[in-house]
Amino acid sequence: MNPGERKKKLGLIVNPLAGIGGRVGLKGSDGIETVKKAFAMGAEIISPQRAMETLQDIYPFKDEFDLFTYPKGMGEDEAKACGFSPIVLGEIVPDQTSAEDTKSAARKMVDLEIDLILFVGGDGTARDIYEAIGDKATVLGIPSGVKIHSSVYAVNPHRASELIKMFLKGSAPVREMEVMDIDEDLFRKGQVSARLYGYLQVPHEKGLIQSAKSASLGAGNNRTIAEAVVDGMNDDYYILGPGTTVKAIGDELKIEKTLLGVDVIYRKQLIGKDLNEQQLLGLIEGKNAKIVVTIIGGQGYIFGRGNQQISPRVIRKVGKQNLIVIATKNKLLSLKGPLLVDTGDSECDNYLSGYIRVITGYNEESVWKIEC
Amino acid sequence: MTKTNSKTTKYQYQEYADIDTGYQALRWHEPVIYELSRKGSRNEIIPNAEKEIQVKVGDITKKIPKKICRKTPAALPELSEPEVMRHYLRLSQETFGYDSGVNIGLGTCTMKYSPKLNDQLAKLPSIAYLHPLQPEETFQGLLEIMYDLRTWLCELSGMDEFSFLPRGGGHSVYTNACIMRAYHRANGNLHKNEVITCAVSHPCNAGCPSTAGFKVIELHPNKNTGDIGLDQLEAVVSDRTAGLFLTAPYDTGVFDSQLGEYAKLIHSYGGLVALDQANFNGVMTRMRAGDIGADLMHFNLHKTFSTPHGSAGPGAGAIGVKKELREYLPAPLLEFDGSQYHLNYNLPKTIGKTGVFYGVIINVLKAYAWIMSMGEQGLREASEWAVINNNYLIKKMLEVRGVDIAWPNRRKLQEARFHLQKMKEETGIGSAEVNLRIADFGIQTFFESHEPVIIPEPVTPEASEAASKEDLDRFVEAFHQISKEAYSNPEIIRTAPHHCTIHQTNLEPLLDSKRTKVTWRAYQKRGLS
Ligand SMILES: Cc1ncc(COP(=O)(O)O)c(C=O)c1O
Numbered sequence: 051m052n053p054g055e056r057k058k059k060l061g062l063i064v065n066p067l068a069g070i071g072g073r074v075g076l077k078g079s080d081g082i083e084t085v086k087k088a089f090a091m092g093a094e095i096i097s098p099q100r101a102m103e104t105l106q107d108i109y110p111f112k113d114e115f116d117l118f119t120y121p122k123g124m125g126e127d128e129a130k131a132c133g134f135s136p137i138v139l140g141e142i143v144p145d146q147t148s149a150e151d152t153k154s155a156a157r158k159m160v161d162l163e164i165d166l167i168l169f170v171g172g173d174g175t176a177r178d179i180y181e182a183i184g185d186k187a188t189v190l191g192i193p194s195g196v197k198i199h200s201s202v203y204a205v206n207p208h209r210a211s212e213l214i215k216m217f218l219k220g221s222a223p224v225r226e227m228e229v230m231d232i233d234e235d236l237f238r239k240g241q242v243s244a245r246l247y248g249y250l251q252v253p254h255e256k257g258l259i260q261s262a263k264s265a266s267l268g269a270g271n272n273r274t275i276a277e278a279v280v281d282g283m284n285d286d287y288y289i290l291g292p293g294t295t296v297k298a299i300g301d302e303l304k305i306e307k308t309l310l311g312v313d314v315i316y317r318k319q320l321i322g323k324d325l326n327e328q329q330l331l332g333l334i335e336g337k338n339a340k341i342v343v344t345i346i347g348g349q350g351y352i353f354g355r356g357n358q359q360i361s362p363r364v365i366r367k368v369g370k371q372n373l374i375v376i377a378t379k380n381k382l383l384s385l386k387g388p389l390l391v392d393t394g395d396s397e398c399d400n401y402l403s404g405y406i407r408v409i410t411g412y413n414e415e416s417v418w419k420i421e422c
Numbered sequence: 423m424t425k426t427n428s429k430t431t432k433y434q435y436q437e438y439a440d441i442d443t444g445y446q447a448l449r450w451h452e453p454v455i456y457e458l459s460r461k462g463s464r465n466e467i468i469p470n471a472e473k474e475i476q477v478k479v480g481d482i483t484k485k486i487p488k489k490i491c492r493k494t495p496a497a498l499p500e501l502s503e504p505e506v507m508r509h510y511l512r513l514s515q516e517t518f519g520y521d522s523g524v525n526i527g528l529g530t531c532t533m534k535y536s537p538k539l540n541d542q543l544a545k546l547p548s549i550a551y552l553h554p555l556q557p558e559e560t561f562q563g564l565l566e567i568m569y570d571l572r573t574w575l576c577e578l579s580g581m582d583e584f585s586f587l588p589r590g591g592g593h594s595v596y597t598n599a600c601i602m603r604a605y606h607r608a609n610g611n612l613h614k615n616e617v618i619t620c621a622v623s624h625p626c627n628a629g630c631p632s633t634a635g636f637k638v639i640e641l642h643p644n645k646n647t648g649d650i651g652l653d654q655l656e657a658v659v660s661d662r663t664a665g666l667f668l669t670a671p672y673d674t675g676v677f678d679s680q681l682g683e684y685a686k687l688i689h690s691y692g693g694l695v696a697l698d699q700a701n702f703n704g705v706m707t708r709m710r711a712g713d714i715g716a717d718l719m720h721f722n723l724h725k726t727f728s729t730p731h732g733s734a735g736p737g738a739g740a741i742g743v744k745k746e747l748r749e750y751l752p753a754p755l756l757e758f759d760g761s762q763y764h765l766n767y768n769l770p771k772t773i774g775k776t777g778v779f780y781g782v783i784i785n786v787l788k789a790y791a792w793i794m795s796m797g798e799q800g801l802r803e804a805s806e807w808a809v810i811n812n813n814y815l816i817k818k819m820l821e822v823r824g825v826d827i828a829w830p831n832r833r834k835l836q837e838a839r840f841h842l843q844k845m846k847e848e849t850g851i852g853s854a855e856v857n858l859r860i861a862d863f864g865i866q867t868f869f870e871s872h873e874p875v876i877i878p879e880p881v882t883p884e885a886s887e888a889a890s891k892e893d894l895d896r897f898v899e900a901f902h903q904i905s906k907e908a909y910s911n912p913e914i915i916r917t918a919p920h921h922c923t924i925h926q927t928n929l930e931p932l933l934d935s936k937r938t939k940v941t942w943r944a945y946q947k948r949g950l951s
Binding site: 413416417418419 | 621637639
């Protein structure tokens with residue numbers, strides 16, 4: 051730490067109930083009924099363990115930050131067990147914590163200008179954090195829940211520790227990552243339907259090393275990608291999917307594109323906002339149309355996660371040749387595998403499979419394989 | 423005078439510095455030369471010329487045009503001759519290179535040993551005193567050397583004409599992109615504006631065509647074979663395709679098995695194929711770009727041909743083209759009429775001049791000397807040794823805990839892409855950290871990867887034919903020790919290097935051009951901020 055620099059503040063919020071459903075075969079643990087059922091089936095609490103794995107890793111650096119947390123099982127117990135003397139905020143009723151506690155913890159930490167809020171949980175926890183504070187703070191998830199669709203989580207608790215260390219050193223830049231969740235009732239019946247809820251500010255490891263030999267990538271950003279799309283526009287109808295990458299097209303055209311919805315533009319004017327499948331089909335009936343979508347960070351989905359409005363019927367009507375996929379190179383390179391589609395219609399998924407050009411900057415495209 | 427590091431403070435990580443690595447660099451704490459300056463210190467004064475000469479020549483300072491004369495004396499540091507000698511000798515002792523340690527880390531750079539004999543030839547006074555503006559009939563010998571080298575490179579590459587004008591590999595690819603553009607324009611094919619390349623080619627294969635105005639489409643290697651595959655190329659090739667730019671072999675040491683098929687496909691759409699053979703070391707005399715359908719290609723003389731890449735002198739690219747593209751080459755072209763060598767500037771379709779004069783002559787001379795001393799058989803053997811050395815290295819490296827290789831089932835030529843993903847996962851130590859530690863063993867830091875980094879935690883060494891078995895073993899041994907440290911006490915690595923001239927430095931400010939002061943004057947004016 052340089053002289054004059056203030057000590058960093060780290061926050062810790064543990065959702066003590068996260069992940070308990072999974073061990074007993076229930077998918078997810080949202081809702082008091084599920085939690086009760088899980089306990090009845092002998093579920094064990096795993097999130098404290100996950101929190102402690104990270105805490106142990108960062109213990110040697112404890113003098114570089116102050117640790118703020120919530121009482122008892124929401125962080126205090128874990129922190130103390132690892133040798134920290136945390137500053138404990140708020141009050142809770144032990145063993146009866148709920149989403150409200152997570153939210154108020156997050157809000158309090160924003161008020162205290164915490165530099166990095168760590169939270170341990172699953173997609174539900176990420177949603178709670180998002181609802182409480184949006185983009186008002188930098189956060190990082192330590193995964194504990196069984197199902198994680200959100201990109202706001204580190205791969206595992208140890209990777210989280212690495213990121214925290216880099217963040218403390220000032221060498222982990224922050225970017226927007228997706229908060230996703232699926233409808234748990236449907237999921238327990240075997241149906242997957244994930245929604246995009248919003249974005250959180252998350253630090254990330256620079257995937258691209260700055261070695262002496264390799265100059266900076268100078269990769270395209272959302273803005274140059276948007277310019278490329280806009281310059282290529284003709285008189286077709288453009289169905290714009292959700293996400294910040296696509297929203298930048300709206301910014302480029304100076305129109306109010308919804309962040310999470312599917313909008314349609316025609317001749318660079320917005321003609322429909324936050325549309326559903328029927329409305330989309332109605333608008334493009336008998337017209338030439340194009341679809342512009344981006345990928346879900348970390349996962350690679352281009353259809354079937356967060357943009358179900360663009361249904362197999364819409365996709366077929368528009369045609370694969372009119373599909374425009376856009377993403378920054380960083381986003382593509384942080385994927386573990388190919389691009390994915392899961393439209394709920396395997397024929398449509400097959401139809402979409404194969405190589406596709408992804409626009410990654412102005413005059414710059416990258417070829418990726420779509421699999422299903 | 424600014425205080426340098428105080429020698430009395432104890433090194434923070436002394437216990438790690440005490441670990442024996444078989445190497446300790448010199449550490450001089452040498453100040454910047456301006457800080458050593460003392461008013462009035464000087465060298466011996468050069469005596470005045472004899473009267474007679476003075477009278478004949480007159481005041482030579484008067485002969486210097488007014489507008490280029492400085493008004494105030496230059497702000498040079500004032501030191502005595504021995505002080506200057508000592509200063510620069512010390513700095514030289516703090517450098518690291520092939521002459522001082524194991525230097526097989528820098529894959530894709532071919533940092534192989536360059537015989538001193540070739541350096542000597544390039545340094546001959548008869549070369550140094552030539553002036554590029556002399557009439558061509560007065561340096562026919564040099565032109566003959568250049569013409570011979572041109573002929574040999576044509577032979578090695580299967581191309582019809584060569585130019586030595588580009589100043590490096592990137593410049594060569596840019597020049598080739600300009601030739602490609604000129605060719606399509608001349609044929610009225612203005613719609614051909616897309617260039618295809620791939621993520622395991624050197625990034626200049628994407629960057630240079632982009633600078634030349636093309637849209638660039640980047641393919642990815644198949645995760646099983648390491649090739650890009652005909653199916654992927656078929657999915658993107660079209661009437662808009664201007665050409666294909668690929669490195670061969672790839673940066674991963676994989677030689678794409680379908681290059682010939684790609685060339686046919688690209689040609690069937692009216693496109694051209696440009697191969698980047700900057701690193702030709704593993705395939706010398708064994709494959710010719712021209713034979714597998716390349717229309718343009720380049721060598722880096724400062725890699726394969728006896729000049730190390732980087733720091734040891736200027737670069738020099740040599741571009742080769744098929745005869746259909748000869749007229750687009752940059753001027754001048756070397757020609758021989760049976761008795762005299764000429765520099766031909768009369769090229770109506772040339773893309774123009776891409777650099778002053780005729781290229782980087784000392785590299786041309788070293789390449790000439792090297793090929794002469796090796797002969798065809800020697801080149802063939804050298805490429806064999808480059809590949810054998812690399813495959814020995816692969817075998818040994820894979821015995822190191824936490825080290826894996828990308829495309830394990832694929833044969834590699836002169837280099838390979840290892841990775842430390844498992845080590846990173848298990849210990850938090852990845853390639854960047856190991857790279858700082860390896861310098862403690864008297865081993866050149868290794869090249870990680872070009873961008874885009876598609877294999878995380880990459881390590882790309884290149885043995886070349888010049889490495890001895892002892893050097894290779896030492897490299898692997900160091901990796902074994904570092905791996906042990908990663909799994910037992912990663913702090914040793916995180917705080918490395920401990921045996922080098924300087925300990926860890928924060929490089930972050932260097933990446934910020936606004937904060938970097940590259941001259942003493944800028945530092946005096948604005949200080950370090
Ligand atoms: C395959 C390849 N092509 C091109 C280059 C660029 O060469 P240069 O550094 O001389 O511009 C390099 C070296 O860095 C390379 O490895």
